[in-house]
Amino acid sequence: MLKRFSAxxxxxxxxxxxxxxxxxxxxxxxxxDGKIVMGFSQxxxxxxxxxxxxxxxxxxxxxxxxxxxxxxxxxKQENQIKAIRSYIQQKVDVIxxxxxxxxxxxxxxxxxxxxxIPVILTDRAVDSKDTSLYRTFLGSDFVEEGKKAxxxxxxxxxxxxxxxxxxxxxxxxxxxxxxxxxAGFQQVISADPKFKVIASQSGxxxxxxxxxxxxxxxxSNPKIDVLYSHNDDMALGAIEAIEGAGKVPGKDIKIISVxxxxxxxxxxxxxxxxxxxxxxxxxGPQLMDLAKKVVKGEQVPARVVTQETTFTQDQAKQALxxxxx
Numbered sequence: 406m407l408k409r410f411s412a413x414x415x416x417x418x419x420x421x422x423x424x425x426x427x428x429x430x431x432x433x434x435x436x437x438d439g440k441i442v443m444g445f446s447q448x449x450x451x452x453x454x455x456x457x458x459x460x461x462x463x464x465x466x467x468x469x470x471x472x473x474x475x476x477x478x479x480x481k482q483e484n485q486i487k488a489i490r491s492y493i494q495q496k497v498d499v500i501x502x503x504x505x506x507x508x509x510x511x512x513x514x515x516x517x518x519x520x521x522i523p524v525i526l527t528d529r530a531v532d533s534k535d536t537s538l539y540r541t542f543l544g545s546d547f548v549e550e551g552k553k554a555x556x557x558x559x560x561x562x563x564x565x566x567x568x569x570x571x572x573x574x575x576x577x578x579x580x581x582x583x584x585x586x587x588a589g590f591q592q593v594i595s596a597d598p599k600f601k602v603i604a605s606q607s608g609x610x611x612x613x614x615x616x617x618x619x620x621x622x623x624x625s626n627p628k629i630d631v632l633y634s635h636n637d638d639m640a641l642g643a644i645e646a647i648e649g650a651g652k653v654p655g656k657d658i659k660i661i662s663v664x665x666x667x668x669x670x671x672x673x674x675x676x677x678x679x680x681x682x683x684x685x686x687x688x689g690p691q692l693m694d695l696a697k698k699v700v701k702g703e704q705v706p707a708r709v710v711t712q713e714t715t716f717t718q719d720q721a722k723q724a725l726x727x728x729x730x
Contacts, residue, residue, distance in 0.1 A: 444492030446502035457730035458686035465689025514538035551589020615639030619646035637669025
């Protein structure tokens with residue numbers, strides 16, 4: 406009887422050990438119920454765009470049957486690195502994150518690679534020379550967004566020979582959208598010397614800092630013709646500052662922005678913003694599709710660009726009733 410009991414125990418231990426063995430991606434092999442486990446590190450909740458992006462990721466994970474482990478980095482790189490290391494320790498199947506800044510990721514990404522956990526970059530890129538550290542990058546072409554903003558400005562002033570004084574509200578210093586939107590814009594306007602960026606400073610993608618920086622711009626620059634804002638939230642903060650200074654946004658100071666979130670589109674429809682370049686936050690469905698493929702070991706494109714458009718005042722009025730974010 407004792408021998409039979411010992412044999413049953415041994416069989417049970419062996420079965421348990423076998424059930425706990427490996428997965429195809431080097432992660433946990435799922436959440437225990439066959440689901441893919443994704444660790445996702447979000448930049449923060451600094452803007453309406455980011456809130457919509459988070460909602461898209463969370464809802465899409467649920468619809469796709471993916472177990473999502475979510476963390477908010479509060480716009481701090483060290484928080485993201487801690488979150489990614491935590492996901493590696495938890496042996497998730499796939500890691501996705503939107504990098505706070507472009508630089509400083511090689512070490513933690515190498516740790517994920519060594520653990521055989523595939524990484525997907527969403528919304529923002531990294532400047533790692535070793536592209537094998539991540540499987541794909543899903544997001545907008547920020548340089549192209551800057552070019553679209555610059556081209557609208559060039560077209561608006563094509564018949565004018567007078568200097569055009571521009572102030573720029575940059576996104577978070579060192580972030581991919583801030584770097585690229587600035588570069589794309591400058592690339593287009595630099596062909597005509599009448600366009601002059603007389604002040605440029607980070608507003609950290611937030612409405613409060615956008616207002617604060619714009620107030621400083623207005624005090625130190627008596628003649629501002631155009632504001633180029635790297636996102637709608639900073640533009641909305643700047644509008645408050647412009648109105649507080651007794652000027653009319655959209656008329657006394659032309660405003661170009663990027664994102665096309667609901668509040669920004671409403672300001673465009675109201676004539677307070679003149680032109681918006683779209684940057685869609687609804688990346689969730691594409692992200693989940695890519696996650697399933699990389700966990701299975703399937704090949705995916707190294708770069709997946711989201712399809713986006715631009716909006717004038719009339720186009721904003723038409724789009725607002727059915728706008729999802």
